[in-house]
Amino acid sequence: MFRVALVVLLGLTAFMAPLTAQAPEGWKGRLDLSESASDPDDISDVKMVTMGKGFRVTGGPAGTFWNPANTMTGNFTARATFNLMKPSGHVNYYGLIFGGADLEGAGQRYVYFLIAQNGTFIIRARRGDSVQDVQTRMTHAAIRQPGADGRSTNTLEVRVAGPTTSYVVNGVVVHTAPKSATVASDGIVGVRINHLLDVHVEGFEIQRP
DSSP: OOOOEEEEETTEEEEEEOOOTTSOTTOEEEEOOOOOTTSOOOOOOOEEEEETTEEEEEOSSOEEEEEEEEEEOSSEEEEEEEEEEEOOSSOOEEEEEEEEESTTSTTOEEEEEEEETTSEEEEEEEETTEEEEEEEEEEOTTSOOOOTTSOEEEEEEEEEETTEEEEEETTEEEEEEEGGGSSOSSEEEEEEEOTTOEEEEEEEEEEOO
């Protein structure tokens, strides 16, 4: 479980979350704690524990999780399998981040490629408090939705090759974009789990071509 220290950045309340020995070694977390009246993060507890060959994040508020050792430049493929353990009460997103920098500071920067239980995906680029759409919310048949048991399993990939970035779900390319469409592709690779979700992440890996 997190031990949480409060940090105030540019008027936005954020939490840096050092992790206990139960979490994967070297991983860090940053919690958003939305103050939106319509969709607040009013539960501050988040758990991140090692589970099998991966880890499980149970929330709580939305968070970004990474290991600084997972920093890539040039061409690479980042991949992880996301097991939604149970659906949330409304649509929330989870998936990969890449191109991360200053993740503990006010100038945080990364691109995120996320899916949701309703079969949609989004791609966005964050710089500080500013977020721009690379691909607005879109439905795709490659995304598996929860079955009768409330669970679903989806493998996400980001493939950076030359001037192009491809976004892949379960082996199917769902979107391609020039690298110039994002803030950057070089940087830290990790995951993002939005609030009120219970997700088991396994098979996290980064490969050179």
